[in-house]
Amino acid sequence: MTIGISDGRYFVRAAKTLVNEGRTDSARRILQYVLEKPQDLPTLRELQDLGRLLPKDQGDAFRLERWIGYQRPVAETPRCLTILDEISEVNWSADFNCIRLNRTEDNEQFREEIYDFILIESAWIGNDSDWIYAFTSSGLEHPYSKTLVSKLIYLRENLDKPIIMVNKEDPMHFEKFLPIMKYADHIFTTGEEMVECYRQQTSALTVTAMPFAADMTLTNPVGRIDEPQENLCFAGSYYGQGHDERVRQMNYLLEPITTFNGVIYDRQSANDDPIYRFPERFAPHIRASVSFRTMAELYRRFRVFLNVNTIVSSPTMMARRVYELLACGTPVVSTPSRAMEEQFSGIVPIASNATEACREVEKLLADENHWWRTSQKGIREITLKHQYKHRAALMRSVVWGNTISDYRPLVSILITLDHPLFLNSIIECIRKQTYPRTDAIFIVSEDIPADELELIENRLKAALHIEQVTFLRHPIHMPLGTKIEAAISVARGEFFAVFDDRDLYLPNYLTDMILTFEFSNADVAGKLTHPVWQIRGNALSLANPANEHKMTSYLNSSTLVGYMSWMRKLLSETNDQTHGFNILQATDEAGGKLYSADHFNFISFQQSEMPAHTEVQLFSGHEKLLASPELIAEWSV
Template identity: 30%
Template sequence: MDSLEQKLFDIKRKKILIKQNKINQIPYKYIENSDWLMRVTDNIFFNKKDNTFIVDQARDEKTFLSYKEANFDYSILPNSKSELNLNKGTLKVNFIGEVEGDLEVFLQIDEYTKNEHYRTHFIKLNENNEINLDSKIYNIRLAISIKGAGKFKINEASIDGSNFWIDSSMNIKENYSYIPEYNWYYSNNDKIVYDKVISGFFISSVDQTESLIYGGPSFKTELDHEHKNVENHYVEFYGKKDKDVKVELLILYTINSTTKKVSISLNESRTIEVPKNANSYKIYLEVQGKGFFKIEDIIISGFNYWPSKSEDIEEDLISIENPNNIINLNQQNIKNWNQHGLKLSYNKWNQQFKVNLKGKQFLSLSINEYEKFIPAKGKIYEILPKGKVSEKVKLSLGIIAKLPDNNKKVYQIPFNFIKFIQFPETILDIDFYLKVEGNGYFSGLTVEIKENPEEVTSEVILSLEKEDWFTNLNQVTLRNTEDSLVIQSKLDSGVNKYISYRESNNTFNIPPTLSILNINPNSSYEFNIRVTKDDTVQLIPMIVGYSEDEKIEVQQIKVNAKTIIKPHPGITSIRIALRLGGKGECIINSFTIKEKPIITSKAIPSYANKLEVEKTQIVEPKPISEIRMAVIFDEFTESCFKHECKVIKFSPDNWMEVLTREQPDLLMVESAWKGNDGTWERRVGSYGEENNRPLFELIDWCNENGIPTVFWNKEDPIHFERFINIAKLFDYVFTTDENTVPKYIERLGHTRVGAMPFAAQPKIHNPIKFVDEREEKACFAGSYYSHHKERSIDMEALLDAASEFGLDIFDRNYEKTSKGLMPNHTFPDRFKPFIKGSLRYYEIDKAYKGYKVTMNVNTVKLSDTMFSRRVYESLACGTPVVSNYSKGIVNMFNGIVFSSDKYEELKTYFRDLLKNEEIYKRISHLGIREVLNKHTYKLRLFNIVSKLGISVNASLPEVTVIGIADNSDDLEYLIEQFNRQSYKNKKLFILVDTFTNYDKYYKLYNNDQIQLYIKDYVIDKYPNIVEWVDTEFISFFSKDDFYGKNYLHDLVNATNYTNADFIGKKSYCENLEGKIVVNQEESEYEFVTELEPANCIVRTTVFSKESFRQLYSKLLKNELFTGYYKQGRQLLSVDNFNYIKNGRNYTGDTNELEI
């Protein structure tokens, strides 16, 4: 490296040190591959080929080499603590080397107390010495003092056997220099220089590449050991470099006798397919150019091959004496630790985990493969999670106690702290997890657990002598038998009396005169009374608590079981009484009270953010409508999601203020062209760093505040490259094109990627009537693209086929094409008679609901999931769709959407839909159901938040079906109709008379889903139905009618698009003398004024002001629900499928009606 290059690199080095806030280190640099520094301005030079120093200074001039300290002022206290044992008082020093010229070389050892410099020792080169240390010495510092001019070489500078001078020739291997803190080797020549102060390299090699090799030239990582049976490696390669420097990471896989090389450029993440049968791999860097570069992370499936310098962490760890269990936590039993990329990685070389989390970010890692145990009742557990944890890392052991009824209790213990926990007595199991926060390192983790007996601070054994128990009743006598108290009761039925302990009155408002025990507010009390008694006697022990002057509370305790009571804080004393009832004998065998200190566990969870609370799944899932989602959306997407959750919009100028106030659950950004009313135009996507800066800052803020981030590219596959670099910033990535998922995984270097196609928003796109009669035509609303050859051919085939049966076109560009503008978007002349103008977005119902068929043209035809929104939206409106060919449509709507590029097939589709009403209605109905079941924006949102670990409830409402059965045949028929229903969130209440053998059915069918009730009992007991039924909806099944399997499902599905109080079938099928007739066929999907009880669902609260007896009468007679609309209630009539009035005895085929 010539002198000019050296000067340029020195300038670059100074800039880096200033930026790193290491100004004090600018005058100093490390002697290559050592911990010794020299001043860059001094005339001392190091030749790494023969490890000699040349000094060119005046005879009386002096310079130094300093060990680990970037200064030559020995009066100040050193920054680093000496690794030597200074307590023994003496140090044996060997200082050996070679010297030429007029040169004096000394090893300088400075002593320090905790507060100041104490004295200095000098050991001349090639002299051995033993120095004595004062007892108050706390630290020492090493330096080499050099006076005069000449040449010297140091072979050893050892103290008590520890050599502090590492001969750099030991760090040369096959012409490579060694970097011990990273376990990397680099070319040993003047073309590449490593600077330890800035942990970076200077290179001057334009004509050839220089290599850096992990572990040495012959080192390989065995796949069987490190990454056994993996299909992919997830690689992240990050650092800094000058623009004229090229840095590439290469992974060389060995497959038996062959190799395969994969390269990744600096600041890229990639997913690499591991070659089949590969048995090892080697990693190295190739660097070329002139300038500076620095490697920060090389992570391969969680293993970091170039971590930042590890920290010296105090090893003085506490321990539990004689623990019962020790759990080792390492990369083998910390589950999925290697799936978090830069956030958490492991370095085999120094056996440390590296944490890189921002602000409120956290990781919750399950622990498996350890010897599980169930905490014993009444035991206290001393638990110590311990390990080497750096200062800026917050590490906690999480414990989830599993309790009955799916309840849980969470504990968290910081590492290197002991906590005492007494688990609930009802505990069923426990799980451990590791919670990680902060930035730094940890290693050597274990958990020590010791089981300790419960502490009893005081015990009272109550006297059972009859003289100690007071009663003044002739009907109650007391006597003693051996060690027991015998109570003989002759009390009449319904009479209860009291016996008091050591108090000669039964007036319990009076505080006791004698103290049984002093009540400690920091203790709990275990009461245990053992009794033998006749079944005819009732005995309830009572504890009465008092303050100094009044009664505070009364509590009952169990007989022949332990009762633990935590007294009210104001209680200072107690009385004990027995409440007695009935006739017979009662024997008290023992009565004890134990005082136990309350274990006030400080293992209280400290939640990083609300997402962590969600992940514990302790709180009830909140309704999906309560999700708060910060968004950057275009208009269409916003309109679809805003009906499902709280959508929070913001601009590049006010995002921080808005999000700080609103505290969203997540951030979701789509591949927006305009974004939030145009405020984010050209700021999402690759439009240059300056345009993207607000988005970068927004995502950084979300990371700092623990808000998960989601990106949705709705423009794949066409605009993949436009948005891929933005997608890299997000926690999760979704795409409309499932075929692009592998490409994302490859480019992002992780698997947090999934397909999320378009959907429908039922609040906007639904089958509720827009016009009384639809046009008996097909409708196309969109644009023509003559410059997209395949698309225009497909579109013309569709339009030609439709034109034979009825066609209207709404041209999106009509205002311009009608004036001769936009020729590439002008429809061919033969279609111009069909053009009716254009439609605004708010007029889209005219296309979706005003015509019997809509048409769709796809530009992307081979995607498994990507096709136009209009397909979902039209189907949700009950409008069948005919489309050019799309693989995705065929996959997702086969048999529902007609998709083809063939003209004759398209003609057949249009003919079937426009000329065959039976086919039309069937396809229309199936399309509505398929979209509502699988393709709504509520379901898309549920999928997103579930991936993030946010617990929500997005289920459809529960329905209670009510039936009335006069006999066993009615009952079995109603149960058959109920069991046929495909809808799962349901239960059946049957009101029965006391017919013959009704009790047999009562025992047979009373379960969680089906319950039988005596009719008169329910009518008398429940004045109102809301006191009997707790579900959101009720439905009445008539014993005379037929209910198809999707009857309930279709009715409940309508709640996706309407808040109507009654949803039913004003239009319905009826069995009249064996023939099916359709009543009021025109009344589908419209609001009506009346519905029959037997063919609708109703919001239960509608009847909250109506007597149950009155409602029962309506159900029994199937009396029309009429008049409710006058109260402001809405009644919606939907389809006429899946129900036949009087269908119980219908013997014909129901398949045509049961869709």
């Protein structure tokens, strides 16, 4: 049975009185009774505060040794009362139902049935400037500061709802926001190096490092290929005084702006203070500051962005803009920092002087393949690890004790084995996929011996990601659509992926294709732009260039990946029993969305040449490509 709020506080306060009287043993017996019961948050807060008042060898006994979460259910999209700046409110709203904490309302807004927790960040002004100076006034003497502190005290003393605070300004502004952070139950900081400082200086139940992230509903690569493109951009402020290291970095990193006709969006363009004025040589390149939503659209309109790191030694802190740019597929050239090295090594080029900065920018602007590879690596890394949904999962794990799920949906690979000479190649393509959960459904002709199918199954099952292998026999002249329909009827996956046994599917093919559904809002994805192996010329060329990362009306039929639920919906509505099922046509007729992904990790054969060649000739050309790993590597990311 949980001790009630009033009873729990009574016991803890009684113990505090005994401690002040020097009767520590008596206090310990009372607290032992409290600790044996499930505690509400106001009681836990009192316990944590008491522990901080005592010498460490005594106080630790009164504080929780290890927080294991509230061990209670929380809604899939929990409701929270918030104080957030505009950008953060947009970012968190996909995972939480955010309700602004109104400064002018009384405590009626805290009625328990309307929210699950409080989410407060280190806000300079809050949304619509509602909390300006509330966090940062000297001694918290500003009227808005006093209002905020009053609300936090009321929450801590009376309500059993967790207060979660995020300091997105760590480590630089740790001291400035610390007076408010002390009211948190759970602290998340952008500076991992500040975790111990918070543990020493606050009574928080938990302190956890949490870097920035990207909201891929807002910042993503969809449609960037059709946007007008400029070369180079920097967005931010210049500081003529203080921040000496930042000024040094900016002076060399911005050199490519003049060399490559770049632009600067000056965050302080409305400020007349000369300390914020960029050096005169950049004046022709300056543009006025824009809103966050406008800047998010501009991310896709530049080939390269520049990034300066004010904080260079933190393993976790870097500008939120870096995550957003990479999510958009925009390469970033940055000054050095520990966080950049630990999170985006091999993805974000680092420049330590003006020469290196110009060289890295020039390489991205001049080398199309290098630009695309860098772009795709960034998209993949953000989609896999650095979305706000990942940060929300971390928050749920720390605060409520929820397990962070590493669930990946099962993908059913559908393959028609019509070309026996290519069998070994397609098996190796499937075996080497990096995507962690697949099963394989082979549609095979009736004359393939059972022992040969057993060998195929054994080879595939040796790969850890393959959960099941199924064979469906069919008459030799069955239409392809009918074969795919038969495979769908036995498929277990949440996604399907159509493979052609003559084409090459490189290791990260499925990983990247499934990731497109995180941001494309498509029903079926595939590749319209992709490399083609020209058998006669023994060369690779890019088919349908400039159709990457966009909605489309056509895709290569050997690259179709989509939701199984969508496929089954289409099958239930089709009436064509003559020509077999056509995924692209059916999707178009049903008003579905097709998405053309990147052009990497798949190589097809030039379809127009195939009728003029025997299968042996085709196989010979196929083998020549496999014998040229350097060519394949150019299209593998």
